[in-house]
Amino acid sequence: MQLISLNEHSTPLTESQTDQLNRLVQSLSPQQVTWVSGFLAGINWAGQGVPQAQAAPVAQTAGQPRLTILYGSQTGNGETIARQVYDKATARGFSASVKDMGDYKKNQLKNEQNLLLVVSTHGEGDPPDNAEELHSFLLGKKAPELKHLRYSILALGDTSYENFCQTGQDFDKRLEALGAQRVHARGDCDVDYEETAQGWAEGALDAFAEFLQAPQGAVADNATQQAPGAKIASLYTKKNPFPAAVLENLVLNGRGSAKETRHVELSLEGSGLVFEPGDSLGVMPSNSPELVAELIGTLKLDGNETVATFEGEMTLENALSHAYEISILTRPFLARYAERSQSEELLKLLDDGNKKALTAFIRGRDIIDLARQFPLASIGAGELTGMLRKLPPRLYSIASSQQANPDEAHLTIAAVRYEAHGRPRKGVASSHFAERLSEGDTIPVYVDSNKNFKLPADGQAPVIMVGPGTGVAPFRAFIEERETIGASGKNWLFFGDQHFTTDFLYQIDWQRWLKDGVLTRMDVAFSRDTDQKVYVQHRMLERSRDIYAWLQEGAYFYVCGDADRMAHDVHAALIDIVSNEGGLSAQKAAEYVKGLQRDKRYQRDVY
Numbered sequence: 137m138q139l140i141s142l143n144e145h146s147t148p149l150t151e152s153q154t155d156q157l158n159r160l161v162q163s164l165s166p167q168q169v170t171w172v173s174g175f176l177a178g179i180n181w182a183g184q185g186v187p188q189a190q191a192a193p194v195a196q197t198a199g200q201p202r203l204t205i206l207y208g209s210q211t212g213n214g215e216t217i218a219r220q221v222y223d224k225a226t227a228r229g230f231s232a233s234v235k236d237m238g239d240y241k242k243n244q245l246k247n248e249q250n251l252l253l254v255v256s257t258h259g260e261g262d263p264p265d266n267a268e269e270l271h272s273f274l275l276g277k278k279a280p281e282l283k284h285l286r287y288s289i290l291a292l293g294d295t296s297y298e299n300f301c302q303t304g305q306d307f308d309k310r311l312e313a314l315g316a317q318r319v320h321a322r323g324d325c326d327v328d329y330e331e332t333a334q335g336w337a338e339g340a341l342d343a344f345a346e347f348l349q350a351p352q353g354a355v356a357d358n359a360t361q362q363a364p365g366a367k368i369a370s371l372y373t374k375k376n377p378f379p380a381a382v383l384e385n386l387v388l389n390g391r392g393s394a395k396e397t398r399h400v401e402l403s404l405e406g407s408g409l410v411f412e413p414g415d416s417l418g419v420m421p422s423n424s425p426e427l428v429a430e431l432i433g434t435l436k437l438d439g440n441e442t443v444a445t446f447e448g449e450m451t452l453e454n455a456l457s458h459a460y461e462i463s464i465l466t467r468p469f470l471a472r473y474a475e476r477s478q479s480e481e482l483l484k485l486l487d488d489g490n491k492k493a494l495t496a497f498i499r500g501r502d503i504i505d506l507a508r509q510f511p512l513a514s515i516g517a518g519e520l521t522g523m524l525r526k527l528p529p530r531l532y533s534i535a536s537s538q539q540a541n542p543d544e545a546h547l548t549i550a551a552v553r554y555e556a557h558g559r560p561r562k563g564v565a566s567s568h569f570a571e572r573l574s575e576g577d578t579i580p581v582y583v584d585s586n587k588n589f590k591l592p593a594d595g596q597a598p599v600i601m602v603g604p605g606t607g608v609a610p611f612r613a614f615i616e617e618r619e620t621i622g623a624s625g626k627n628w629l630f631f632g633d634q635h636f637t638t639d640f641l642y643q644i645d646w647q648r649w650l651k652d653g654v655l656t657r658m659d660v661a662f663s664r665d666t667d668q669k670v671y672v673q674h675r676m677l678e679r680s681r682d683i684y685a686w687l688q689e690g691a692y693f694y695v696c697g698d699a700d701r702m703a704h705d706v707h708a709a710l711i712d713i714v715s716n717e718g719g720l721s722a723q724k725a726a727e728y729v730k731g732l733q734r735d736k737r738y739q740r741d742v743y
Contacts, residue, residue, distance in 0.1 A: 203232040203348055204248050206240060208255035208267025208303070211416070211531075211741070212587045213329070214292055218254045221337045228341060230348045238266030238734055242273045246280045250347060251316075252340055253307055256292035258742075259699045261299030263306075265733055265740060266588065271303065274310050283315035286347060288340040290323045290333060295466040295525065298495040300324070319343040327528040330375075371408055374529065377420050377580035378407040382573050383544065393638035396551040397606060399535075400569055402581065405543040409582070412538070413613035414589035414741070416531040417545050420580035421565035422572075423463060423527065427504075428456045434507050441517045446526065452517045460524040463564050465498045465506060472523040479510050500556030530565035531584050533696060533741060535609035537616035545581070548609035548641065589694070589741040595623030598691035600683065602706050604632035604661070604672050607697025608641055610741060614694075615645075619654045627654065628686065632661035632672040672702070673709040683710075684717035692737045699742035710738075 203225055207218035218234050225232040237255070258264045263271040273279060289311075291304020301324045308322045320343040323336030372378035384401040402417070411417075432439045432453065439453035447459055456462055467486075474482035485494045536546035551570040552563025573579060591599070591614055599618075601611040608631050615627060629646065633639035639662070649655035659679060663669040676683060687693065695706050707729070715725035732738035 203230050203250045203252065203344060205232060205234040205252045205254070206237050206270075207234070207253075208237040208264045208270070210256055210258045210264035210266075210588060212585050214254045214256045214264070215587055216585075217290065217292075217329075217333050217337075218252075220333075221252060221254070221341075224337055225341055228345070230341070230344070236266055237270045240270060242270050245270075245274075245285075246282065248282075248285055250344055251285060251287040252290075252344075253287060253304075254290045254292070255303050255307060257294075257297075257299065257301050257303040260297065261302035263303040264588075267303065269730065269734075271306065274314075275306065279310070279314055281315050282311060285311065285314075285316040286319045286344070287311055287316050288318060288320035288322070288336075288343065290325065290336045290340075292325045292329055295326050295468050296464050296498075298491060298498075300467065319347075326525060328526045372582055374418055374582045374584075377418070377582045378404065378409060379578040380404060380407070380545070380581045382575050382577050382579070385569065385573060385575065388548070388641050390638035394634065395639060396553075396570060397639075397641060398547075398549045398551065398569055399642075400547045400549060400573075401536075402545050402547070402579070403543060404545055404581075409545075410538070411534055411545065411583045411585070413534070413591055413617045414586050414610055415534055416584040416586060417534050417547060418529040418531055418582045418584045419547075419565050420529050421527070421568040422458050423456060423564060424562055424567055424571075425457065427463060427502075427562075428453060431456060431462055431504050431507075434504050435512075435515055435520065437515075437517050437520070443518050443521050445521060452521070455521055459527055460521060461527045462524065463502050463561070465501050465503065466525060467494070467498070468525070469503070469523055470494075470498065470506070473506060473510070476515070476519075476523075477510050477512055482510060500561070502561075505557055505559070527564070529582075532565075533606075533610040533613075535612045537613050537620055539620040540616040546612075548606045548612075550606045586741060588736075589696075589739050590736075591617060591623075592625070592692050592737075594625070595621065596625045598626040598628070598686050598689055599694065600628045600630075600686055600691050601694045601696075602630045602672050602676070603694075603696045604630075604702060605641075605697055607695075607702070610696050611694070612642055612645065615649055615655060619649070619652075626656040626686070626691075628657040628659075628691075629655060630659050630661070630672045630675055632663065632670075632675070634662060634664040636660070636662045636665055671705065673705040676706065676709045676713065680713045680717055683713050687714070687732070687737075690737075692739070693732060694739050694741075696741045697743075703740060703742040 205218050205222050205225070207214045209215040209218075215236070222232055222234040255267055256264050289304050289308045291301035291308075293301035293304070304322060304324065308318070312318060320336070320340040323332050325332045380402040382400065383403050384399070386399045388397045388399050389395050429439070437452060439451060439456075441452045442449050443452050443455050445455050445459050450459070470482065471486055474486055484490065485497055532547045532549060534545050535548045536544060538545075547569075549566050549569050552561075552566045554561050568579070589610065595618065599614065601614060603609070603611045608629075611629055615629075617623075618625070618627060627649075631641070631646075633641065640660070646655060646658055650658060659672075659675040661670045661672050661675045663671055693710065695703055697703065711722065711725045711729050714720060714728045715722055718725065718728065720728065729738060
């Protein structure tokens with residue numbers, strides 16, 4: 137996309153306004169740029185300098201059928217895709233709208249005729265937070281017949297999880313059962329989703345073209361809407377990551393800790409990358425050289441043999457190091473391997489009725505385990521790489537504010553090491569940082585924006601943050617940001633880990649912010665320092681009255697960290713607090729908490 141480059145010498149705006157405008161423009165799609173241009177052009181400056189604006193109407197044919205694009209997204213990928221599909225649809229001249237499932241009135245569904253649905257699967261088969269209500273409604277008894285509805289679905293997921301794309305499948309099966317007509321096959325995306333999403337979008341829009349006719353004079357190409365003479369901004373993306381230099385790589389834990397948590401500072405100088413508190417940094421790691429050598433040796437291959445990859449030709453050793461996932465088993469790989477080996481045991485595992493056994497087999501195993509237990513007579517290097525999926529990036533919550541550290545991004549990374557099936561294992565990215573990256577080394581990175589985990593626009597709003605372990609990372613960014621911009625709202629942090637003396641991450645930072653009044657309150661839970669394990673949810677219940685008072689004052693509630701247990705327990709504790717302090721039934725308390733989520737006052741970044 138072409139962008140106008142602004143600086144303080146070419147605009148009457150203040151430095152702060154220029155920075156804000158540059159950030160906004162870099163985040164907009166061509167269609168959004170056009171809309172904003174029309175909006176600003178329509179502003180009438182009248183009265184006491186108060187702007188009275190009306191958005192320029194979108195031209196459309198009277199009675200023209202509309203295409204509704206709904207998205208359910210936890211981290212923002214689903215929303216990004218949905219807005220890209222909207223751009224494609226309007227470029228074709230379709231009358232379209234894009235809506236957040238969390239804001240969508242579920243009763244409106246019976247009035248829809250043409251629907252594109254983009255939804256991710258979160259955790260172990262759960263819908264994202266903003267899709268929960270619509271998901272429950274559709275799968276419930278009150279769902280209406282939808283015989284008039286035409287639809288197609290794009291599902292986002294990760295093949296390393298048992299319930300791959302489960303939420304998208306739920307929506308697809310239920311819409312069909314309610315009588316809706318599927319006009320284009322569902323697209324199921326793995327973590328490397330761009331190509332699949334692009335193909336689905338084009339196919340779905342082609343299918344809907346039969347029902348949605350473009351009006352006369354419709355814009356056919358968004359490229360014609362660009363500002364004349366605009367400069368091309370050099371933006372680094374997932375497909376073109378920035379080589380960030382390591383400025384600092386320190387262990388945060390004290391001597392004797394059972395953990396190794398690292399604070400990593402990366403230089404973004406010259407990248408033009410822009411992020412906000414709550415966003416993540418995508419990191420392109422490399423596999424462990426020891427693991428690569430062990431895999432090549434187990435399969436009796438030649439690491440110097442040249443193979444064709446999606447990045448061009450390279451040696452097998454380089455391909456397994458930098459291009460492909462080799463540290464975990466996925467169902468698609470297992471299916472290809474089973475077909476190649478013709479092992480009855482593996483083929484039986486893949487039967488639909490053996491999901492639990494399959495999950496148990498995959499957990500903790502990698503390709504080396506599989507090759508040793510079910511050896512092949514021979515396999516070619518190209519055949520092996522053809523069975524593998526791309527090495528996906530790893531996302532880490534950014535632990536710093538760009539306002540406070542303009543040319544840097546800080547990360548909080550727990551080194552993952554464990555034993556399984558008689559062999560030591562390591563996290564791909566965490567071991568890369570812990571063992572193979574020193575000051576001055578570089579690693580490819582990009583910004584992954586999370587629109588569903590953001591500080592309130594009102595700097596006076598109170599904020600409650602729950603972040604045990606490395607889940608505290610984005611809250612360090614939150615506090616840095618609020619301190620830097622002078623936000624006056626109260627800030628309360630709940631933090632937990634194993635031991636006070638060795639695992640109090642960023643202790644000096646929190647103590648300084650408490651002393652300076654930037655951090656209003658802090659409650660900690662160190663689970664291994666007492667006979668009875670105490671976690672953050674227990675501290676919440678102990679502060680029940682004050683938490684409810686803050687919520688009644690308009691506080692925003694944030695949770696970051698483990699999705700399997702911590703996030704569930706914190707959610708349950710929050711409902712108990714609202715029930716006990718508000719004198720509400722469990723059902724009414726749950727509805728109160730749902731209301732916080734709908735109002736974006738309860739946000740989660742859990743994994």
